[in-house]
Amino acid sequence: STLFPYTTLFRSNRLRNFINNSKMADVSCPKLQELYQDVRSDSTPTNWCTFGYEGNNKIVAQTSGTGDFDEFLGSLDDGQCQYGFVRFITGDEESKRAKFALIAWVGPSASILKKARVSVHKANVKEIIRDFAAEFLFDDRAEIDSEAVKNKIVKAGGANYSGNSN
Numbered sequence: 001s002t003l004f005p006y007t008t009l010f011r012s013n014r015l016r017n018f019i020n021n022s023k024m025a026d027v028s029c030p031k032l033q034e035l036y037q038d039v040r041s042d043s044t045p046t047n048w049c050t051f052g053y054e055g056n057n058k059i060v061a062q063t064s065g066t067g068d069f070d071e072f073l074g075s076l077d078d079g080q081c082q083y084g085f086v087r088f089i090t091g092d093e094e095s096k097r098a099k100f101a102l103i104a105w106v107g108p109s110a111s112i113l114k115k116a117r118v119s120v121h122k123a124n125v126k127e128i129i130r131d132f133a134a135e136f137l138f139d140d141r142a143e144i145d146s147e148a149v150k151n152k153i154v155k156a157g158g159a160n161y162s163g164n165s166n
Contacts, residue, residue: 027128031061034061047086078110084103
C-alpha cells in the first residue's frame with residue numbers, strides 16, 4: 001500500500017511477536033519498593049540497588065550495596081538490561097544533601113529484543129523509582145564517567161553551595 005509503506009514490516013512474525021510481548025512490565029515484586037526505600041532512607045547505609053528481569057516482562061530486585069558508584073558499576077551485567085537507583089551526596093560540609101540517579105543499563109551482550117524493551121519498561125520502573133535528580137541510559141562501560149554523572153545531578157539539583165566563589 002502506498003498510504004502506509006510499513007505494512008510489510010508489520011507482517012513479520014518476529015516483529016508482531018515483539019510488539020505483542022512488549023506489554024508493560026510487571027513491577028509487583030515487593031522487594032523493588034523495599035530496595036528503593038532503603039536507598040532513599042538516611043537511616044540505612046544502602047547507597048544503590050539494581051533491578052533486572054525474570055523472563056521477558058517481570059522486573060525483580062537483584063542486588064544492593066553500601067559502597068560507592070564504582071561498586072554499583074561492578075554489579076551491572078553486560079548480558080542483561082538492568083535499572084539502577086544510586087545515592088550521591090552533594091553539597092559542602094555545612095550543607096550535605098542526598099541526590100539520586102536512575103540509571104538504565106543496556107548490556108552490550110543483551111539481545112536486541114531485550115534492549116528494545118528498556119524504552120517501554122522504563123515507564124513502569126518509574127512507578128517504583130519516583131524521585132531522582134537525573135536519569136541516564138548507558139550501553140557502554142567506557143562511556144560511564146562517575147564525575148560527569150555526579151556533576152549532572154548537582155546541576156539538576158538547583159543551587160550548588162560547594163564552597164566555590166565563582
